[in-house]
Amino acid sequence: MSAMDNDDMGFDPLKREAVGWVRHLTSGQATAADAEALRRWCGQSAEHAAAFAAASRLWRDLAPAGRNLRAAATAGPLTSASRPFNRRALLGGGLAAAASAAAVYALARPPLDLWPSWSELAADYRTGIGEQRNVALPGDVSIRMNVQTSIALQPADPGAARIELLSGEAEFATSGRSFGVRVADRWIFADQAQFDVRYVPAGGERPVCVTCLKGELQVERGAQTITMKESQQLRYDARGETLAAADIEAASAWQRGVLLFRFTPLSDVVDEINRYRPGRIFIVNAEIARLPVSGRFRIDRMDEILTQLQQAFNARVRSLPGGIVLLS
Numbered sequence: 001m002s003a004m005d006n007d008d009m010g011f012d013p014l015k016r017e018a019v020g021w022v023r024h025l026t027s028g029q030a031t032a033a034d035a036e037a038l039r040r041w042c043g044q045s046a047e048h049a050a051a052f053a054a055a056s057r058l059w060r061d062l063a064p065a066g067r068n069l070r071a072a073a074t075a076g077p078l079t080s081a082s083r084p085f086n087r088r089a090l091l092g093g094g095l096a097a098a099a100s101a102a103a104v105y106a107l108a109r110p111p112l113d114l115w116p117s118w119s120e121l122a123a124d125y126r127t128g129i130g131e132q133r134n135v136a137l138p139g140d141v142s143i144r145m146n147v148q149t150s151i152a153l154q155p156a157d158p159g160a161a162r163i164e165l166l167s168g169e170a171e172f173a174t175s176g177r178s179f180g181v182r183v184a185d186r187w188i189f190a191d192q193a194q195f196d197v198r199y200v201p202a203g204g205e206r207p208v209c210v211t212c213l214k215g216e217l218q219v220e221r222g223a224q225t226i227t228m229k230e231s232q233q234l235r236y237d238a239r240g241e242t243l244a245a246a247d248i249e250a251a252s253a254w255q256r257g258v259l260l261f262r263f264t265p266l267s268d269v270v271d272e273i274n275r276y277r278p279g280r281i282f283i284v285n286a287e288i289a290r291l292p293v294s295g296r297f298r299i300d301r302m303d304e305i306l307t308q309l310q311q312a313f314n315a316r317v318r319s320l321p322g323g324i325v326l327l328s
Helices: 013-025 032-042 046-060 067-074 095-108 266-273 299-313
Strands: 133-137 141-145 150-153 160-183 186-199 208-215 217-221 224-228 232-237 240-245 258-265 280-283 292-298 317-320 324-327
Touching: 013 032, 013 046, 032 046, 160 208, 208 217, 224 232, 224 240, 258 266, 266 280, 266 292, 266 299, 292 299, 299 324
Parallel strands: 280 324
Antiparallel strands: 133 141, 141 160, 150 160, 160 186, 186 208, 186 217, 208 232, 217 224, 232 240, 258 292, 317 324
C-alpha cells in the first residue's frame, strides 16, 4: 500500500475526495475556478477542511528525508513536522477550526509549492506542468514562458510595459520599448535586450536568477541599481545578490527543448524534473541526493530520465499512484 493509504486515508469517501483535489492541484491543470471550488468544498464542514489539510500534509511528507522537505520543517503550520491525521482529534475542542484554517492556508501558500498559490492561479498568463507558451505584448515585447510559470500585468507608465513574474521562468525580449519586470522585491528594466528570469523554489528558498542574453539590464531595488551586461548572471534573494559570468547554454537550454546539467546535485536535478512532469519525484536516500549529475535530457522524454538515473546510480525506483515516484 502507498503512503496515501496509511493513517485512515484508505477508503473513506471524504478522504478520497480530498486526495483527488490534491492530485488535481498537482496536475498542472488547475485554474482559479478550481481553487474557488476547492475553497467551497473545504467550507462545507470542519471534516472537509481537515481532510484536505491531511491529504496535503501526507502528500508533502512522502519523503521526509528529502532536502526540500527538511528545509520546509521551519516554514510554518503546514510545512512543519506534525502529528498524523486523527479523526478523534479533529472532533475535539478548537482543532476543527484549526483544520479549516490550515486548509485555507494551503490554498494561499501551498506546502513545498506542490501546486500554484491562489495569486498564481489568478495570474493573467499561466502555464502548467510541461506546458510552454509565447506571449506578445504591445510595443514589440515578447515573452517565452517556461513550465509552471505565472505572470501578472502591472499598471504601465506612459510608453512602458510592466509585468510581474509571480513564479516560474521566462525569457523576455524588447526591441526598443521600455520594459519592466518585477520579480520578488526588485524591478528589471530594459530598452533593447533579451534576458531570462528564473524564480522557482530551490533548497527551501526561492531565489531569483536573471541572465542577460543580449543588451543591457538595470536591476533596481529602492535607490540601489545594478547594471547587467550581456553574458552576465545575477542571483538574488532576501540575503543579498551575486553577479557573475553566465552559462548561456545552460540558462537557455529549455528553449531548445532540453535540460542541461553540469555536475548538478541529484536533488536539484529532481527538483527541475518535477516541474516538467505530473506528480512528483521524491529522493528518499540522502546519500544519492548529493551525487553530481551531468548530461543533456529531452524535455519531451521526462520518463526516460528516470531510467537513466536509475542505471547511473544503481537506484531503486518505486512508482505510486498519482504520479508519485520514490527514488532510493
